[in-house]
Amino acid sequence: MLYSEKVMDHFEHPRNVGEIENADGVGEVGNPTCGDIMRMYLKIENDIITDVKFKTFGCGSAIASSSMATELIKGKSIKEALELTNKAVVEALDGLPARKIHCSVLAEDAIKAALVDYYEKNGLELPDEIKDFEPHEEH
Numbered sequence: 001m002l003y004s005e006k007v008m009d010h011f012e013h014p015r016n017v018g019e020i021e022n023a024d025g026v027g028e029v030g031n032p033t034c035g036d037i038m039r040m041y042l043k044i045e046n047d048i049i050t051d052v053k054f055k056t057f058g059c060g061s062a063i064a065s066s067s068m069a070t071e072l073i074k075g076k077s078i079k080e081a082l083e084l085t086n087k088a089v090v091e092a093l094d095g096l097p098a099r100k101i102h103c104s105v106l107a108e109d110a111i112k113a114a115l116v117d118y119y120e121k122n123g124l125e126l127p128d129e130i131k132d133f134e135p136h137e138e139h
């Protein structure tokens with residue numbers, strides 16, 4: 001089996017799909033090689049991510065990765081979301097095939113991009129983790 005049961009489950013029943021109107025932070029990243037695009041919407045209150053939704057125009061692994069990533073940060077603090085790595089997303093999915101790891105990188109980057117947007121919209125100083133944030137070009 002190429003994909004774990006968790007990947008298949010999150011691909012077939014993705015959690016937190018959609019948009020948030022008046023989101024506090026929106027991040028969109030794309031992979032120029034495969035052309036897939038991921039967009040994350042965050043609702044943030046008192047430094048807690050109270051809601052998160054995503055739209056992914058991409059492959060099954062990207063959909064599963066974004067779904068899992070939203071579950072991993074929902075209800076968590078900004079600090080915890082900043083620490084979310086694509087590796088943690090892959091582990092939570094019980095693995096991805098090597099050539100699909102870049103799909104999980106999109107999820108990490110989309111969350112970071114949404115947090116950058118949140119800080120910039122609010123005129124706040126960017127925390128160290130995203131001070132020099134650039135979405136990964138190579139995956």
Ligand code: FES
Nearest residue numbers: 034036059062103
């Ligand atoms: Fe590019 Fe999955 S193939 S995000």
